[in-house]
Amino acid sequence: MTAATLRRYxxxxxGSLQSLLRYRSMFLINALTATxxxxxxxxxxxxxxxxxxxxxxxxxxxxxxxxxxxxxLALFQSNRVDEEVAGEVQRGDIAVSLLRPVSxxxxxxxxxxxxxxxxxxxxxxxxxxxxxxxxxxxxxxxxGVLLFGCSAVLSLVIGFGVNLLVGLAGFVTTNIWGVRVVKxxxxxxxxxxxxxxxLMPGPLAAVAxxxxxxxxxxxxxxxxxxxxxxxxxxxxxxxxQLAWAAALSGLAALAWRGAVRRVEVLGG
Amino acid sequence: xxxxxxxxxxxxxxxxxPGLLGSLGTLFSREYRVVRAVAGVSFELPAGVKAAYIGxxxxxxxxxxxxxxxxxxxxxGRCLVNGLEPYRERRRTAAGIGVVFGQRSQLWWxxxxxxxxxxxxxxxxxxxxVYRRNMAxxxxxxxxxxxxxxxxxxxxxxxxxxxxVAASLLHDPAVVFLDEPTVGLDLVLKEAVRxxxxxxxxxxxxxxxxxxxxxxxxxxxxxxxxVVNHGEVVHQGTMHELLRTADTRAVVFEYRDGPTxxxxxxxxxxxxxxxxxxxxxxxxxxxxxxARRWSVRQVMGFLLEHFDLTDCVAPEPDLETVxxxxxxRRAGTRxxxx
Numbered sequence: 001m002t003a004a005t006l007r008r009y010x011x012x013x014x015g016s017l018q019s020l021l022r023y024r025s026m027f028l029i030n031a032l033t034a035t036x037x038x039x040x041x042x043x044x045x046x047x048x049x050x051x052x053x054x055x056x057x058x059x060x061x062x063x064x065x066x067x068x069x070x071x072x073l074a075l076f077q078s079n080r081v082d083e084e085v086a087g088e089v090q091r092g093d094i095a096v097s098l099l100r101p102v103s104x105x106x107x108x109x110x111x112x113x114x115x116x117x118x119x120x121x122x123x124x125x126x127x128x129x130x131x132x133x134x135x136x137x138x139x140x141x142x143x144g145v146l147l148f149g150c151s152a153v154l155s156l157v158i159g160f161g162v163n164l165l166v167g168l169a170g171f172v173t174t175n176i177w178g179v180r181v182v183k184x185x186x187x188x189x190x191x192x193x194x195x196x197x198x199l200m201p202g203p204l205a206a207v208a209x210x211x212x213x214x215x216x217x218x219x220x221x222x223x224x225x226x227x228x229x230x231x232x233x234x235x236x237x238x239x240x241q242l243a244w245a246a247a248l249s250g251l252a253a254l255a256w257r258g259a260v261r262r263v264e265v266l267g268g
Numbered sequence: 269x270x271x272x273x274x275x276x277x278x279x280x281x282x283x284x285x286p287g288l289l290g291s292l293g294t295l296f297s298r299e300y301r302v303v304r305a306v307a308g309v310s311f312e313l314p315a316g317v318k319a320a321y322i323g324x325x326x327x328x329x330x331x332x333x334x335x336x337x338x339x340x341x342x343x344x345g346r347c348l349v350n351g352l353e354p355y356r357e358r359r360r361t362a363a364g365i366g367v368v369f370g371q372r373s374q375l376w377w378x379x380x381x382x383x384x385x386x387x388x389x390x391x392x393x394x395x396x397x398v399y400r401r402n403m404a405x406x407x408x409x410x411x412x413x414x415x416x417x418x419x420x421x422x423x424x425x426x427x428x429x430x431x432x433v434a435a436s437l438l439h440d441p442a443v444v445f446l447d448e449p450t451v452g453l454d455l456v457l458k459e460a461v462r463x464x465x466x467x468x469x470x471x472x473x474x475x476x477x478x479x480x481x482x483x484x485x486x487x488x489x490x491x492x493x494x495v496v497n498h499g500e501v502v503h504q505g506t507m508h509e510l511l512r513t514a515d516t517r518a519v520v521f522e523y524r525d526g527p528t529x530x531x532x533x534x535x536x537x538x539x540x541x542x543x544x545x546x547x548x549x550x551x552x553x554x555x556x557x558x559a560r561r562w563s564v565r566q567v568m569g570f571l572l573e574h575f576d577l578t579d580c581v582a583p584e585p586d587l588e589t590v591x592x593x594x595x596x597r598r599a600g601t602r603x604x605x606x
Contacts, residue, residue, distance in 0.1 A: 015383070093373070099337060101363035101391070101392065102359065
């Protein structure tokens with residue numbers, strides 16, 4: 001990305017950040033939701049572990065870490081792109097967006113970034129600190145953290161691609177709310193946000209591995225927790241993520257081109 | 269510069285059958301009807317003109333503007349704006365045009381107006397001197413500072429429209445499309461917006477294409493008029509030429525002594541075949557006569573001969589009447605409101 005492109009799309013990020021900071025209560029609610037979700041899941045897993053055993057090779061501190069950071073990644077990927085795009089399509093404001101001399105998907109990506117980053121800092125950091133102080137967690141290795149960082153960036157692109165595609169569904173159906181509810185649960189499940197892929201029954205795990213969503217939570221956390229075989233194993237996880245990020249971006253670009261041709265049906 | 273060549277836009281509209289059974293039916297079989305919103309529009313506007321695009325509701329104005337701005341793709345035909353085909357080169361076209369859609373906002377909903385302007389400045393990469401010059405102009409004419417730090421979503425329609433017009437001109441576009449730019453504005457602000465558009469046109473040679481239901485906007489801004497009806501251009505020319513197509517003219521006069529007003533009216537109607545006369549305020553009499561039957565000279569001569577005139581004016585035919593006649597002529601007998 002050249003400096004000129006950056007200059008042109010940065011204003012969308014700034015504008016989005018400025019708008020976002022006006023809604024303080026949203027962050028508070030996100031923090032409460034995330035805290036509760038982690039609390040419930042940890043309590044559940046503690047009950048499972050109380051019966052003994054080491055499911056999928058995860059001990060309790062590792063699984064707690066997984067559950068906690070899965071929530072952080074989910075926050076990181078909640079960029080609101082799906083609802084923003086679908087909303088614009090439904091209100092017809094998409095017409096105005098088409099009058100700006102920029103690429104709409106890129107502008108949307110730029111506007112989604114601050115949402116991800118503020119969620120990650122303002123919401124995720126306090127939640128992680130809270131649980132780190134109150135529960136035994138497993139400390140990751142330095143290379144784990146580094147790999148996790150790269151992987152998290154790729155997961156951001158995957159999350160963006162998925163949300164943009166869902167948002168563009170607004171051109172086809174007016175019931176985008178239903179599509180989003182389904183998307184949220186499908187993504188959460190197959191990403192491994194609820195249960196790590198390693199703990200899923202064989203066939204289900206196979207399906208999850210074949211989908212792009214595992215690159216959003218399970219992939220990054222396997223890297224963080226060292227659950228891969230050697231450098232090649234780590235590279236494979238990142239490679240698959242990269243491939244999905246590219247594929248989804250391409251798909252979103254295609255969908256966008258198709259969608260622009262449909263603008264006519266919205267009239268107004 | 270704007271060129272339209274045989275521009276056609278057709279929509280497929282889902283045919284809904286009436287009643288519950290009909291609604292159930294549409295679940296299983298769908299029939300589409302093709303609606304021709306724009307039926308072969310052709311025109312050419314040289315750079316720097318201020319043209320009004322006039323038509324009754326549903327005449328295809330908005331659809332044409334959407335094709336000219338690159339939002340919609342024509343079914344057939346083509347158009348050029350600044351030498352570009354807008355729907356093929358949307359982003360390059362967008363850099364050189366400004367648009368106000370009365371009902372839609374190009375501002376950032378949650379931000380104060382100045383913040384939106386700062387963002388637009390960077391998106392369009394507006395050079396500093398241009399930005400400063402334009403902002404000074406808007407401050408002076410539109411009193412933009414009065415909008416303060418209120419987020420756009422809390423502004424009144426009038427406050428927002430001021431900012432919308434300014435935003436559309438911020439990057440010195442070569443062509444600006446104004447769709448109902450004075451909706452919700454009071455008289456003073458309407459005047460200010462018209463003044464702004466005229467000033468920008470005079471100084472920068474900005475081409476203006478305006479659609480409005482406000483005849484005042486059209487007469488205050490436009491020197492060219494395109495009248496569309498049923499998706500076709502039915503008149504293109506200067507405002508003056510359009511007004512001259514009026515088939516009735518009027519004269520208003522005042523006189524002293526002589527016949528009573530009733531007698532005067534009767535005399536006029538009796539001697540000027542096809543004319544109608546009536547008393548209007550202040551004891552004056554208005555004569556409307558068919559332009560084809562009588563020349564101005566004949567009518568004036570008649571009045572001079574029979575009355576001791578103290579005042580006499582021949583008002584320009586008003587646009588509303590002319591338009592109503594054009595629409596009505598095309599639609600058969602039905603009179604369409606402007």
